Amino acid sequence: TQIMSRGLPKQKPIEGVKQVIVVASGKGGVGKSTTAVNLALALAANDSSKAIGLLDVDVYGPSIPKMMNLKGNPELSQSNLMRPLLNYGIACMSMGFLIEETAPVVWRGLMVMSAIEKLLRQVDWGQLDYLIVDMPPGTGDVQLSVSQNIPISGAVIVSTPQDIALMDAHKGAEMFRKVHVPVLGLVQNMSVFQCPKCKHKTHIFGADGARKLARTLGLDVLGDIPLHLNIREASDTGQPIVFSQPESDEVSYISRYVFFF
Template sequence: MNARLTKGKGAGDLYRCVCRLMSTHENPFGIKGEKRTKDDLQRERMSRGLPKKLPIPGVKYVVVVASGKGGVGKSTTAVNLALGLAANNPKSQVGLLDADIHGPSIPCMMNLQGQPELNKQNLMKPLMNFGIKCMSMGFLVDDKQAIVWRGPMVMSAVQKLLRQVTWGPLDYLVVDMPPGTGDTQLSLSQNIPISGALIVSTPQDIALLDARRGAEMFHKVDVPVLGLVQNMSVYICPKCGHAEHIFGQDGASTIASDMGLDILGDVPLHICIREGSDQGQPVVVSKPQSSQALVYKQIAAQVTEKLSTMAPIDQSSPQNKDKT
């Protein structure tokens, strides 16, 4: 490079340009510098000024259930996953957090209503049903009231549901995420340690495209993706038993193979799953021996197996103290 760096604005601009070029993978000037990939640069930018990740007191593992888009059965999966974790190991303590501020559905699915009580430390006590500790914005506002909030208010509400609730002691906290890859997902990933994410999708191509985006988002924020759940994989006629792949067949297999992910389960499209959710009687508790309930329990068993290889998030939780 023949240009001379002289004092002044032009020299400063040129110097900054050279520094930027040196920080990228391609270095047209041949100046020796550290080569970093685009992913490295993006992680560095995302980490600047972020708060330190603090565990939720008394919670060993946090599992988020997410999807790239709405309407794929994410909340139903989250509810039955939590119940499956509890059913597979009756000694385990499980919690369920509804992080979908604008469209909370956990109160209906878990057949819960009313406002949470406060303890002496002014912390909210989760409502409980079927042995699962639950918290949702739906407990704090009228079910007919629209929550018209901007991003900062939503983030503040999520923080309160995480930090101002007496969650512990818990073995597992299942978080029902809102659809998409927006502020809530990013805020949770950057503020609390997450043990793993479950991506829910239907087999149709348009849903799988969004599922891929959801999985990629968690990769970028260093959250392990435990696997995919293919929901509504096949319709089984309750009268004749005929099976029909309404949304396509094995659509998640290609994406799972491309991304190196496991398919944790294929959940059929069956009326008993829908009716149980609407009536506040999820299929895992209303029909625990049905084939539909067994699918959710098998998914929960695989999640437990994957988490068993990871260190608990809160090493000071009461459960860990009891084992030492």
């Protein structure tokens, strides 16, 4: 439809930001935030001259503060814009910095939209080469609103190989196509678990589902990440694996994304 087409007057770049990459998923819990964080770190590690930001618009369940080991209230600039918090060389902004960690937020539709507006327009990023946006899961108002408000260079869709996650990832890919956001490809996460003792490999969520979906949709597979304790522990302790264990096997899977930009 008209409203959804690219380059409408409503669509305005974020000041100072060259390229926006959104990381999306159909379902929650598939590793979208983990991917967003590690993608930001991999981009920074790949080329230290690039300035990278990470914006968490998953207002319902912001995980960037914990994963990036950040908390606190952003300072305001002279022009009353929020200054991102910085860790591991990445400028970060999240709803999690603006509300108490344990405060139950009962979001109404309008509140969600004003929170998104604030996160998109009231942050002083300085100059960024890439802004990685951690979207909420699904294909609802927030995803549409972000896609319609700012020009997006591309979307990365994360899915496990499980049927139900794939179905939702498929919907996600279709949504981005409708709003004319190029889908850069799929990341298959949690594809295989290798027992650390006997080395036996188990495909807990199925084997090649995301690969098959990518083929069906004519998309690239950007990465295929195993289910690994180190990845979970690294995320939970705020020491993302690309930063804390750059030599690990898991990181070689994750770092592959950067070659697509």
